[in-house]
Amino acid sequence: MKRIFLFLLATCMILVACSDHEDDVTVVTEPEADYTVMLYGCGGGNLDASLVYNLSQAESYGYTPRVQFTAKVKYSASVQESDEENYGGTRLYTLTEDGLDDEKVAGQGFRLDDPQNIADFISETVKRLPAKHYVLVLWNHGNEFSIWDQPVAGSYPEKVAGREAVVDDNTQEGISIFELEEGLKRSGTKIDLLYWDVCLMNMIENLYQVKDNVSYVLGAAHLTSGLGGNYAQLMYALDNHPDVLEAMKEYVPATVTNWNNAEGAYNGKDLTLCDMNYMDEVVQTIKKYIDAFVELHDDLEPGSQDDLGFDYLTGTSQRNYQGEKYTYYSDGGLLYYFYDDCDGYSYSSSVDLYSAFNRLGNNMLDGHLSGLATKLRISMDKMLPVRSCAGVPNYIDRVSVGLLWMDQRHFTRDYSVYELGFTVPVFSQLYSMLKFDQVTGWSRFLKNNMRKNVSVRETENGSYEFYEIKENED
Known part of the structure; x- marks a missing residue:
């Protein structure tokens, strides 16, 4: 009898515990609106x-x-x-x-x-x-x-x-x-x-x-x-x-x-x-490209044909609404700028990321960069599942996303002289706060991108050479 009583008592306690627990359960209903x-x-x-x-x-x-x-x-x-x-x-x-x-x-x-x-x-x-x-x-x-x-x-x-x-x-x-x-x-x-x-x-x-x-x-x-x-x-x-x-x-x-x-x-x-x-996958591929790109850029001898040729490729062929050349101009510029304007302070410009990396690798005949750009396209196609564009040049087969591209003198410019009250007077310091830069180190290029206005001309022996356009030249 004692065993039966203890069994019944234990059973009741379990039932009570279960009942109390069920009373505390909050039923979460899924919202009706999508x-x-x-x-x-x-x-x-x-x-x-x-x-x-x-x-x-x-x-x-x-x-x-x-x-x-x-x-x-x-x-x-x-x-x-x-x-x-x-x-x-x-x-x-x-x-x-x-x-x-x-x-x-x-x-x-x-x-x-x-x-x-x-x-x-x-x-x-x-x-x-x-x-x-x-x-x-x-x-x-x-x-x-x-x-x-x-x-x-x-x-x-x-x-x-x-x-x-x-x-x-x-x-x-x-x-x-x-x-x-x-x-x-x-x-x-x-x-x-x-x-x-x-x-x-x-x-x-x-x-x-x-x-x-x-x-x-x-x-x-x-x-x-x-x-x-x-x-x-x-x-x-x-x-x-x-x-x-x-x-x-x-x-x-x-x-x-x-x-x-x-x-x-x-x-x-x-x-x-x-x-x-897919963002992390894409950014890791971007980092590999940037590492190789920065090494290539840093190895260029200032004023050499390779150096001038690099500036020729990375310039812009665009002009402003008055028909004037932009600060950094080249007839052979490969970069596609989404919008290139100077507001007097920032001088910032955004280029199409994939187009820039792909066209530079191919036009410099750098197979490593070209291969990394191909891997980037594959990753970005997963990251950008829907996109539509109009009114862009025919060579832009796809619009990706922007990437900051600016001259070193503007990237490291001290804005405190304008008395704007900014807590970070140097743009390079502000850019370094971005998670993207902390992972990829893109600022390594921006802070050394001392761009020149470059054109190309035919020499006496029939070959071609790059030359810097001086300020008083067209």
């Missing part, structure tokens, strides 16, 4: 009409329970002053069955560049509009990595200089790649698709900096159309494809075609999707 799109941007001084246009595109597609849409934006100072009731302060839009719900949630001085504000927008949206996948759109102006990409500041009420991504003319600030990285980390949510709907930001330096916080990145290495993305098309693609990759296979070519139809094909444009799962 996507939540979070747009974060600003009118930036001259893009307010385009911002309204893009928001209206999303609204015109209409509410769908599969794709939720919200936007936290600010309009330019002049627009806010002209219509405080509808455009004043910081606005939060949410797409509902009745259209875009509009709420003023903060003042005009709200700091879009503060990493904590970026993180809060993401985390609060995840709670408010849960979904299986999250899309973060950075909407506004953009630029190549430059001196404006300052690291995370200690106190955001005070003025700090930021890059031209989501530039806010109300506070005169923009988001640097370091601030974006920090905001993504603090949010606690891995973004399924980061879409920077801005100019020039699809560079390997920017992509590698945020690789651990996002699954896919969509963006342009060229200037982005003033139309912005096609948000009705985006809603449609997401609405019909629960898988991000399949949705982008529909969205990307349709959007570039839309730009072409509206603006013509005379200026270069692209939209490229990057799968971050």
